[in-house]
Amino acid sequence: MNVTHLYCSSCGKEHDARKLINLCECGKPLMVAYDLERAASTLTREALAGRVASLWRYREVLPLEDDRNKLTLGEGMTPLLKAERLGAQLGLSNLFIKDEGVNPTGSFKARGMAVAISMAKELGAQKLAVPSAGNAAGALAAYAAKAGLPAFIYMPNDTPRANIVECQQTGAQVTLIDGLITDCGKIIAERKQAEGWFDVSTLKEPYRVEGKKTMGYELAEQFNWELPDVILYPTGGGTGLIGMWKAFDEMERMGWIGAHRPRMITVQAEGCAPIVKAFAAGATAGVDVPDAHTVAAGLRVPKAVGDFIMLDILRKSGGTAVSVTDDELIAAVKEIGSAEGIFAAPEGAACLPALKRLLADGDVRMDDRVVIFNTGCGLKYLEAFS
Ligand SMILES: Cc1ncc(COP(=O)(O)O)c(C=O)c1O
Ligand SMILES: [Zn+2]
DSSP: OOOOEEEEETTTOOEOSSSOOOOOOOOOOEEEEEHHHHHHOOOOOGGGGSSOSGGGGGGGGSOOSSSGOOOOOOSOOOOEEOHOOOHHHHHSSEEEEEEGSGGGBBTTHHHHHHHHHHHHHHOOOEEEEEEEESSHHHHHHHHHHHHTTOOOEETTTTOOOOHHHHHHTTEEEEESSSSSSHHHHHHHHHHHHHTTTEETTTTOOOOOOHHHHHHHHHHHHHHOOOOSSSSEEEEEHHHHHHHHHHHHHHHHTTSSSOOOOOEEEEEETTTHHHHHHHHHHTSSSSSOOTTTTSOGGGGGGGGOHHHOOOOOOOHHHTTTEEEEOHHHHHHHHHHHHHHHHBBBOHHHHHHHHHHHHHHTTTOOTSSEEEEEEOOBGGGGGGGGGO
């Protein structure tokens, strides 16, 4: 395959890609490097036409060595839908929704877990563990079942019920904690050695980003190799943001796209907006949010291990970070649903009030090509609408 090595996103140290690994010794996330010249010899824009309609169509830039370890439930290649009616309401002629809610397990977390659990299996993991705001847990449970590996999941006890039930029904062992995702993460960190768990926390292993980056490849392909001007992304741990940015870089190095980059916009909830606050303060790391709260469970990430990478991307892309209230994001679910027929997750819907603000401030123009990421399916959040 085309992987050359892993490298640290902070200190740059290189690591062997053929063994199970979490963070760099310096405590920061590891990324996957490829021989892109070699990848590009068989992965061409033209070759994609006949390939499978899942993220595995980008096989040469995915890290798996042996196809027998590939786990798939049909993740990726989600629709990029033109939002004509919603766009008209906002005065935008080119508004699109990338609908990640149609992925297996109802969210974009399936992408990251499909690749991460395939790799964990290939590299010999015996037991898998994750702290989760909800959807990552559902995705881990599903792919662990497919792999025939046990999954140990720690979630806050007020996680949406659908997430808890789906994990149980796909055979995972679920523990509910009176605390936040960061507290769940601490428990796993403390126990993993004794239990023999491989920790698949966001950005604490190198391969979930590789699955998530395929959103960037798909956008380019679906836009006929011209990236949009603006991407709004509901941000928790930030794997999708970091992954898409990596994909853009890889595609440019393979000669598929030019240097133009979308302005990347992080959207967070006011009750948990560490990246928005850090961006506004000119800081290079997220501020810690001790009393994090929002109904958009996936945005309740008070401290992200990849915060410094996200902040760098937002600035390099000429983007920004916006927070919205829970009332705004819940109202936006119905606005999107009634205009476009998409029952969005509250996280994805949060992009709409953020977009309205950016339009009012002149940060997004009427002729910009804008993409909203609906990262999950509203059906998983029924209690948020009672
Ligand atoms: C529906 C949904 N949207 C967005 C996010 C945030 O994603 P990321 O961690 O990639 O920033 C999550 C995370 O749990 C989620 O479940
Ligand atoms: Zn390092």
